[in-house]
Amino acid sequence: MSGICQIKFVSYICITGYVIIYVFMDFFNKTGKMALGSRMRLLTAKITDDATKIYELYDVEFSPKWFPVFYTLSLDGAKTITEIANEIGHSQPSVTKIIKEMAVAGLVKDNLKSKDKRRNVAGLTEKGIKLSERIKVQSADIDNAINGIISEATHNLWEALAEWEFLLEQKSLLKRVQEQKKLRESKDVQIVAYEPKYQSAFKSLNEEWISTYFEIEEADRKALDNPEEYILSRGGKIFVALYNGEPLGVCALIKMDDPDYDFEMAKMAVSPKAQGKNIGWLLGQAVINSAKELGASKIYLESNTILKPAINLYYKLGFQKIAGHPTPYKRCNIQMELNLKD
Secondary structure (H helix, E strand, C coil): CCHHHHHHHHHHHHHHHHHHHHHHHHHHHHHHHHHHHHHHHHHHHHHHHHHHHHHHHCCCCCCHHHHHHHHHHHHHCCECHHHHHHHHCCCHHHHHHHHHHHHHCCCEEEEEECCCCCCEEEEECHHHHHHHHHHHHHHHHHHHHHHHHHHHCCCCHHHHHHHHHHHHHHCCHHHHHHHHHHHHHHCCEEEEECCHHHHHHHHHHHHHHHHHHCCCCHHHHHHHHCHHHHCHHHCCEEEEEEECCEEEEEEEEEECCCCCCCEEEEEEEECHHHCCCCHHHHHHHHHHHHHHHCCCCEEEEEECCCCHHHHHHHHHHCCEEECCCCCCCCCCCEEEEEECCC
16 A cells, blocks of 8 residues: 555544544434443443453453453452352353353363362463463553543543442432332322212222232222212311323321321222322322321321332331231231321
């Protein structure tokens, strides 16, 4: 290739490279943070590609994906597959595959006997040990190069990665998106007071969950067939959750003739198709606020521990477990109360 052609070729590569970077940056600017995974994969691919070339630069026949396993063995000596996987955060099948590849390259021996003769371990061969010494030289150059990038950058990516890893360990991205989805959808939920037109929804929603796990009892029929007589006329309240105008959740505040409790929170039911929209929480809040407005000091409820999401909700609302209160329901195996004066 002539000098002029070489210049043109290199110029083309440089210009194309900048165009590619510009296109991807423009794409990520359009997508926003939704493409975080894609952007990180692109950066990872670029660094991995450079890593392969760096090994070639130092005349080292080595695959970048081997490094975590190789480094662990060079630092700590022979280890089991499980120990290596736990150390570097990889799956055992992934580590097994890498060990096999490194064994073919003559860097590792597996199925070695440990000192206690009970465990098979993997360790570096003599070739692998010599290579680890050679890699130390390039590691120093790499560290200095990365420190140079850090000094040039406005933000320290290395420290930011550690912080992100910690935060995502505390609460995954999936969990955070689920919370945002629930928060957004809950804004479309409207809590309204009971009207006769909601009687069928009040009954059907409760019958649906009761019959799924238990059997409908006499006390259920009284409340569900005659909510005005059994709940409202006695000083209670019923709240209905509307999602886009459709009644998909209900809950009652029932007046109690009891020296210890003013009201019972009961008959909470949410349609399966509306779960995950914070409806149970919103209904619970409406019931509690209503009880406070009516001057109540304590609210009582009954449930069953098989209903784990419901029990978690009650604890989240502030209810605490109690025992010994009489109940008309066979299915009741947990009783709870909320002290409104605390």
